[in-house]
Amino acid sequence: MRAPDGPLIVKGDVILAAENVSLGFGGVKALTDVSFDIQKGEIRAIIGPNGAGKTSMLNCINGFYHPTEGSITFKGQRRPRMRPSEAARGGIARTFQNVALFKGMTTLDNLMAGRSLKMSRGFVWQALRFGPAMREEVEHRKAVEEIIDFLEIQAIRRTPVGKLPYGLQKRVELGRALAMEPEVLLLDEPMAGMNLEEKEDMCRFILDVNQQFGTTIALIEHDMGVVMDLSDRVVVLEYGRKIADGTPAEVKRDERVIAAYLGQAHA
Amino acid sequence: MTATAGRDDTFPKLLARNAQIRPDRPAFRHKDLGIWQSWTWREVHEVVGAYGLGLSVLGVEAGTKIAVIGNNRPRLYWTMAAAQWLGAVPIPVYADSVADEMAYVLDHAEVTHAVVQDQEQVDKLLAVADRIPSLHLVLYDEERGLRDYDHARLKSIDAVIADGRERLARDPAAAGRLAAWRDRGRGEDLSIILYTSGTTGRPKGVMLSFDNVVKAAEIGSGFDRLDERDEIIAYLPIAWVGDHIFSYAQAILVGLCVNCPEGPDTIAADRREIGTTYAFAPPRVFENMLTLTMVRMEDASALKRRLFKWFLAHAHRVGERILNGDSVGPGDRLVYRLGNLLVYAPLRNQYGLSRVKVGYTAGEAIGPEIFRFYRSIGVNLKQLYGQTEASVYVTMQPDGEIRADTVGRPAPQVEIRIDDNGEVLYRSPGTFLGYYKDEQKTAETKTPDGFVRSGDAGFFDTEGHLKIIDRAKDVGRMQSGDLFPPKYVENKLKFYPNIKEAVAFGDGRDMVTCFINIDLVAVGSWAERNNVTYASYQELAAHPRVYAMVAEHVDAVNRSLAGEPRMGGAQIRRFLILHKELDADDGELTRTQKVRRGFIAERYGPLITALYDGSDTADIRTEVTFEDGRKGVIAATLRVQDMPAHPVTAPADLARAA
Numbered sequence: 001m002r003a004p005d006g007p008l009i010v011k012g013d014v015i016l017a018a019e020n021v022s023l024g025f026g027g028v029k030a031l032t033d034v035s036f037d038i039q040k041g042e043i044r045a046i047i048g049p050n051g052a053g054k055t056s057m058l059n060c061i062n063g064f065y066h067p068t069e070g071s072i073t074f075k076g077q078r079r080p081r082m083r084p085s086e087a088a089r090g091g092i093a094r095t096f097q098n099v100a101l102f103k104g105m106t107t108l109d110n111l112m113a114g115r116s117l118k119m120s121r122g123f124v125w126q127a128l129r130f131g132p133a134m135r136e137e138v139e140h141r142k143a144v145e146e147i148i149d150f151l152e153i154q155a156i157r158r159t160p161v162g163k164l165p166y167g168l169q170k171r172v173e174l175g176r177a178l179a180m181e182p183e184v185l186l187l188d189e190p191m192a193g194m195n196l197e198e199k200e201d202m203c204r205f206i207l208d209v210n211q212q213f214g215t216t217i218a219l220i221e222h223d224m225g226v227v228m229d230l231s232d233r234v235v236v237l238e239y240g241r242k243i244a245d246g247t248p249a250e251v252k253r254d255e256r257v258i259a260a261y262l263g264q265a266h267a
Numbered sequence: 268m269t270a271t272a273g274r275d276d277t278f279p280k281l282l283a284r285n286a287q288i289r290p291d292r293p294a295f296r297h298k299d300l301g302i303w304q305s306w307t308w309r310e311v312h313e314v315v316g317a318y319g320l321g322l323s324v325l326g327v328e329a330g331t332k333i334a335v336i337g338n339n340r341p342r343l344y345w346t347m348a349a350a351q352w353l354g355a356v357p358i359p360v361y362a363d364s365v366a367d368e369m370a371y372v373l374d375h376a377e378v379t380h381a382v383v384q385d386q387e388q389v390d391k392l393l394a395v396a397d398r399i400p401s402l403h404l405v406l407y408d409e410e411r412g413l414r415d416y417d418h419a420r421l422k423s424i425d426a427v428i429a430d431g432r433e434r435l436a437r438d439p440a441a442a443g444r445l446a447a448w449r450d451r452g453r454g455e456d457l458s459i460i461l462y463t464s465g466t467t468g469r470p471k472g473v474m475l476s477f478d479n480v481v482k483a484a485e486i487g488s489g490f491d492r493l494d495e496r497d498e499i500i501a502y503l504p505i506a507w508v509g510d511h512i513f514s515y516a517q518a519i520l521v522g523l524c525v526n527c528p529e530g531p532d533t534i535a536a537d538r539r540e541i542g543t544t545y546a547f548a549p550p551r552v553f554e555n556m557l558t559l560t561m562v563r564m565e566d567a568s569a570l571k572r573r574l575f576k577w578f579l580a581h582a583h584r585v586g587e588r589i590l591n592g593d594s595v596g597p598g599d600r601l602v603y604r605l606g607n608l609l610v611y612a613p614l615r616n617q618y619g620l621s622r623v624k625v626g627y628t629a630g631e632a633i634g635p636e637i638f639r640f641y642r643s644i645g646v647n648l649k650q651l652y653g654q655t656e657a658s659v660y661v662t663m664q665p666d667g668e669i670r671a672d673t674v675g676r677p678a679p680q681v682e683i684r685i686d687d688n689g690e691v692l693y694r695s696p697g698t699f700l701g702y703y704k705d706e707q708k709t710a711e712t713k714t715p716d717g718f719v720r721s722g723d724a725g726f727f728d729t730e731g732h733l734k735i736i737d738r739a740k741d742v743g744r745m746q747s748g749d750l751f752p753p754k755y756v757e758n759k760l761k762f763y764p765n766i767k768e769a770v771a772f773g774d775g776r777d778m779v780t781c782f783i784n785i786d787l788v789a790v791g792s793w794a795e796r797n798n799v800t801y802a803s804y805q806e807l808a809a810h811p812r813v814y815a816m817v818a819e820h821v822d823a824v825n826r827s828l829a830g831e832p833r834m835g836g837a838q839i840r841r842f843l844i845l846h847k848e849l850d851a852d853d854g855e856l857t858r859t860q861k862v863r864r865g866f867i868a869e870r871y872g873p874l875i876t877a878l879y880d881g882s883d884t885a886d887i888r889t890e891v892t893f894e895d896g897r898k899g900v901i902a903a904t905l906r907v908q909d910m911p912a913h914p915v916t917a918p919a920d921l922a923r924a925a
């Protein structure tokens with residue numbers, strides 16, 4: 001897989017920033033005045049207790065929700081009302097908390113679907129599978145095969161994903177996101193419901209994606225051990241507000257984080 | 268082949284020969300990125316040469332030991348060839364061995380270079396690097412995940428090959444030097460060291476010369492008439508002698524194509540795509556395929572299920588006879604043809620065995636039912652008996668003489684002798700040079716006249732087929748001097764569905780006696796059909812009619828023992844049926860359901876005494892553990908049954924055969 005094209009951003013530059021983002025549904029405030037940034041090439045974790053607004057934050061980043069106040073800046077451009085498809089085209093890919101694959105389709109087809117934004121030939125050409133469309137398909141198939149190799153899912157290439165165990169479905173979903181060759185990868189609880197071995201595999205894949213392709217990763221995760229090992233920086237949300245931001249070690253020492261996770265001691 | 272063997276006596280030389288006489292035939296294939304990538308013999312010869320030159324720059328020379336660790340990949344096989352090209356000795360290591368074991372082998376072999384598949388193996392080696400002082404360079408096949416590693420002692424195979432190619436292009440004299448290195452090798456040189464996994468103690472390094480391996484490959488490929496059109500799928504560990512002979516030696520010798528699967532999980536699909544003509548699998552692979560078929564058939568439509576059952580029953584009746592070339596009536600043949608069209612051929616295709624000329628299973632005993640199933644649907648499945656020390660082949664089954672319970676006749680050029688204690692000894696061109704750095708073990712294993720002690724006990728049946736009965740050290744001797752192979756006797760008993768477990772005694776005694784456990788399911792359903800009423804396992808086990816039934820089985824076993832050479836003395840003279848099932852919870856069985864003989868002898872001491880002191884009954888009190896963890900005591904009085912001995916009918920001992 002090639003490194004994604006696009007404006008040259010040096011590792012360490014801010015690639016995506018949330019500025020004073022608030023999000024409300026009627027009277028309910030999911031996010032209140034949250035600001036943080038994601039630097040190029042880092043693994044950024046978003047953690048917090050249930051209902052802290054983590055998924056809402058991801059949804060704002062990839063345009064699924066639009067912040068009621070504040071804005072998202074992606075690659076230096078403010079995106080007040082970005083649609084999900086624009087985000088995808090702009091290089092933001094994501095996986096979902098509950099797997100959102102095409103269950104009846106094979107692993108291979110799901111991954112090919114992930115390439116659809118990269119296909120230039122129109123529907124009719126592709127239906128004909130002839131000439132330039134065929135050449136294009138071969139090229140995309142090659143990219144997809146590299147992802148299959150990368151994620152070690154050769155054995156399930158032709159298996160309908162609905163038949164796969166949960167851990168593998170998660171891996172396929174990661175594969176589909178990678179098929180877009182994203183600059184920023186948003187992972188919503190990539191390890192939820194996995195056993196220890198599956199978690200270790202997934203950790204290795206996430207690290208490899210980050211190292212090998214230089215993909216910037218923002219992930220939501222509950223397993224603290226995983227978060228502390230994987231991420232470069234952690235932002236902590238509670239009741240829709242940011243309560244801490246820093247390296248795993250810093251965050252772990254933070255009084256408010258400890259209180260949020262372990263409960264307040266009422267003396 | 269024999270005509271050229273005098274000159275082309277090493278694998279690098281054979282590679283050169285292949286590049287000359289069959290340059291464009293496929294030599295290796297590897298499924299990568301979903302596509303079968305392939306290399307011709309000319310290409311392989313070129314790559315291996317360049318690789319060898321690259322290795323020589325990195326300090327590899329004659330006598331260097333190179334560890335090769337990973338799954339079946341063309342580049343790892345080429346590593347072995349490239350090492351041999353320079354006179355270095357490849358040492359393939361089991362990829363799944365733990366770091367500790369790996370460290371032992373690499374240190375024992377004093378390897379200086381290791382060639383591994385990927386990051387996983389690199390990590391393993393780095394973790395134990397301080398225990399392998401001789402190791403100074405690691406080469407890898409797959410770069411993934413290794414980019415940020417310290418590359419001071421790390422290099423990619425590709426880079427080494429590229430370096431070799433560049434030197435060849437730059438220096439006109441290099442090609443000549445390379446050819447000279449290749450032709451310097453001699454057949455009697457050490458070609459490879461294979462470490463045996465060894466169930467007890469540390470692994471031993473079996474040293475094989477080129478002559479050993481090449482001759483063994485000649486034996487194997489000649490026996491089954493392999494040629495360059497054959498296809499094999501390489502998926503068993505490269506450190507295992509079988510893979511080395513099948514996927515390396517025989518492939519290079521006859522020029523057949525070696526197919527490397529995508530990964531360990533895709534073998535079934537890859538085998539189907541390739542359609543191997545020469546297959547090898549341990550019994551469990553065949554078992555799994557059959558089980559999967561049976562499970563899937565349960566989900567099939569009623570019509571398909573009935574077709575399947577009916578035609579399989581027909582195949583069971585005549586299939587093997589047709590495969591063996593025996594005479595079968597035209598009607599049965601016609602029905603078999605129809606079955607082939609509807610059931611057998613699709614099944615074979617599903618297993619990836621459509622084109623298979625011959626398939627082998629070895630390693631452990633295969634269930635006779637499973638063995639027959641594959642043969643009945645037209646797969647020429649055979650058994651062989653082999654060892655690392657023999658470069659595999661000791662006995663093989665010739666076409667038309669295939670049985671589930673013997674391992675066949677001595678392979679061509681193999682001499683076999685049965686020792687007084689029943690141990691099988693063999694001598695062949697493949698017989699190993701010795702254990703690496705272990706003179707003492709070598710002397711223990713190899714007799715002065717060049718025979719190798721196999722460690723297995725066995726005998727030749729009346730038709731000259733070898734039957735392996737047990738590990739030689741487990742075979743006991745009775746007071747009369749007769750052999751007593753406990754597992755062999757027990758397995759004969761357990762062949763009857765009514766008998767679940769048996770424990771035989773006889774070592775150092777004047778007769779063989781036995782504990783028997785009935786199978787509650789089988790005997791229970793028999794009781795139901797025969798109006799035998801019972802309230803508990805204990806009551807059923809003690810029922811006179813159950814005793815009578817088991818006595819019939821024991822009698823049949825005795826008759827069969829009496830008909831086998833040297834087994835007549837092991838007839839069971841007294842037995843009793845245990846009042847409880849042997850259970851792992853009580854420590855009587857291992858968790859893998861193997862009988863713990865010593866423990867049982869101790870726990871049921873009074874019963875053994877009764878078996879040998881002539882009493883008719885025996886009292887026993889045993890503590891049992893219930894499933895909820897509570898303990899209780901079962902007391903019982905068991906009846907001991909005497910059995911008559913059959914006169915020994917076996918012909919004179921066939922201790923020697925060649």
